[in-house]
Amino acid sequence: MGTIRTYPGLRHYLGTATDHVVHLSRGEVRRQGVGRSFWFRPNTVLSEVPATDQELPVLFHAITRDQQDVTVQANITYRFADPVLASRRLDFGIFPVADDGGQAKGREQAGVIVGQLAQSAAVDAVTALELAEALETGVARVREALTAGLRDDTRLSATGIEVLGVRVLAVRPEADVEKALQTPVRERLQAEADRATYERRAVAVERERAISENELASQIELATRRERLVAQEGANKQREASEAAAAALISSRAWAERRGIETDAKAAETRELGAAEAAKEAEIMQVYASLGRDVLTALALRDAAGALPAVGSITITPDLVSGLLGALADRGAAPPEDDGTAPASGRDAR
Incomplete structure (x- = not known):
């Protein structure tokens, strides 16, 4: 809106x-014009379009x-030509x-005029249509009717x-009717969504089954390999035990043979x-057999003396001497010479 300044007797307008x-x-x-600036008297009239x-x-x-109520939403662009x-x-x-x-x-008056004319043209276009046609092709038909009616209007x-x-944004029925009309489409879309969900679940189940089968096959393969490994380990252990x-056995046989050889050597x-001892004893026996009783006794005493404890003194009794002399007399041996060393009867010889 332009600016009007007041002066004495005059006015100034700046558009x-x-x-x-x-x-x-x-x-x-x-x-007249846009962006004008001029002086004017108070007895004039100014209008801004x-x-x-x-x-x-x-x-x-x-x-x-x-007989179905629909709502038409549109937008109209106009200017003051x-x-x-x-x-x-x-x-x-x-x-x-x-x-x-x-x-x-x-502006309000122009809006009312354009709105009423647009409503009249749109009502005439919608009245000739049924609800299904209005919802399907109503936007285009109402736009054509509004364009033709408003551009050719004499007023x-x-x-x-x-x-x-002219832009027609929507032609919509009442809320209940629109909901009822949307129900079949919504049900179809829901059915398609359910089918897609079932197919997706079926694919998921199939994939899970394939994964389970692969896991089972892997487990079977692992079990088979483990069985082979256990069998191979058992065969290896059995072979090791046999060897x-x-x-x-070879060591025992060698040891037995070695012991047998040692035993045979020791036995030989x-x-x-x-045999040597027997020969020696036989010779000794032969020698002993040729000796007399007294010699054998002496030898026996000699051998026994080595095992007897130390003897400090010995007593020779007359009986012993008499016995020895009698034995010698019986053998026809000459009486022993008296060397003067024999002790007297009843005396101790040291």
């Missing part, structure tokens, strides 16, 4: 780049041919200000309004020694 100003004086247009495109969202209800004509037909005045101090209502042309474009037993040596 903007988005508003088209129309200066009327005595019913005639004195000045928007020079930019206007966006009008509309939302209204319509009844289809099969003839600002002077629009300022004459609609309230865009900014000076003088109204007594109630209210702002210009030209808009007489007001200086030009429709630039150890054979080595022990013992036999030789025994």
Whole structure:
């Protein structure tokens, strides 16, 4: 909106780049344009018409041919092609200000006119359609009807309004009807989702089965290899035991043979020694056999003397001497010569 400055007897207007100003004086247009700046007297009228495109969202209800209520949501773009004509037909005045101090209502008035015309054209288009057709092709048909109806409308042309474009965003039924219509599709989608879930589970089960089979095959292969390993280890241990037993048998046989040889040698040596001892004893016996009783007794005493303890004194009695002499007399041996060393009867010889 432009700026108006007040001076004594005069006013100054400074416009903007988005508003088209129309200066009327005595019913005639004195000045007009965008971004104007000029002086004017208080007995004139100023109007500002928007020079930019206007966006009008509309939302209204319509009844289809099969008596179903639908909601049409659209957006209409328009502009004021003839600002002077629009300022004459609609309230865009900014000076003088109204007594109630209210702002210009030209934009609201233009919006109401465009909205009513759009609603009328859309209702006519929807009424000729059934609900299924309206939901399937209603957006395109309503857009065509709105475009043709608004661009050719004489009231808009007489007001200086030009429709630039129409966009129909949605044609929707009531909430209950829409939900009922969505149910089959939702059920079909749910069925497809369930089928996809079942297929995914089936694939997962198949994969799990394949994995289990692979694990079982691996376990069987490991068990088979373990069995082979155990059998090989047993065969190795058996072979080691057999070889150890054979080595022990060979060692035992060698030891037995060595002992036999040693035993035979010792037996031969013992036999030789025994034979020598026997020969020696035989010779000794032969010698002893040729000796007399007294000599044998003497020899026996000599041999026994080596094993007897030390003798400090010996007593020779007359009986002993008499016996010895009698034995010698019996053998015809000469009586022993008296060397004067024999002790007297009853005396101790030391």
